[in-house]
Amino acid sequence: MHKNILLYKAMLQHFAGDSRRCQHLIKVASLAKEIAILEGADAKLIDLVEAAGFIHDCGIVAGEAKYGKGHCTGKIQEQEGPAIAQKILSDLGYDADAVERICYLVGHHHTYTSIDGLDYQILVEADFLVNFYEDGLSKEAITHTVAKIFRTASGKELASRMFAL
Numbered sequence: 281m282h283k284n285i286l287l288y289k290a291m292l293q294h295f296a297g298d299s300r301r302c303q304h305l306i307k308v309a310s311l312a313k314e315i316a317i318l319e320g321a322d323a324k325l326i327d328l329v330e331a332a333g334f335i336h337d338c339g340i341v342a343g344e345a346k347y348g349k350g351h352c353t354g355k356i357q358e359q360e361g362p363a364i365a366q367k368i369l370s371d372l373g374y375d376a377d378a379v380e381r382i383c384y385l386v387g388h389h390h391t392y393t394s395i396d397g398l399d400y401q402i403l404v405e406a407d408f409l410v411n412f413y414e415d416g417l418s419k420e421a422i423t424h425t426v427a428k429i430f431r432t433a434s435g436k437e438l439a440s441r442m443f444a445l
């Protein structure tokens with residue numbers, strides 16, 4: 281079976297009972313894959329961003345256990361996530377270079393000042409597209425964030441269509 285399907289199942293288990301998180305990871309992975317395809321990325325990068333979408337928030341459970349529900353900031357997620365991602369991905373047999381890059385993305389997905397690759401950019405855009413909706417952001421706030429953070433033509437177009445910018 282494709283590793284990303286196994287990862288998807290592992291992450292649904294990780295967030296079992298937390299329907300909001302389960303829905304979130306499915307949407308982020310799907311949008312990340314879609315943007316990667318529209319941007320003409322190769323198969324390896326498409327698989328990598330989809331996997332990153334499934335696992336990017338894996339630090340939340342540990343963060344909430346340590347700091348309490350509602351107190352797991354983006355920074356804490358970035359701190360807690362990589363070690364958890366490393367174990368999940370290694371157990372599923374992902375290549376060492378994919379594990380390293382995905383763990384890096386998990387550890388940086390709320391940091392917008394050091395985006396160093398198309399995979400990172402795509403994960404950030406996909407996460408924002410989902411969070412705009414889930415957090416009920418105003419059109420003005422969405423427009424501002426898209427202008428400031430979004431770089432891919434496909435991500436910008438998706439935002440523009442979804443939110444009638």
Ligand SMILES: [Fe+2]
Nearest residue numbers: 308336337407
């Ligand atoms: Fe997220």
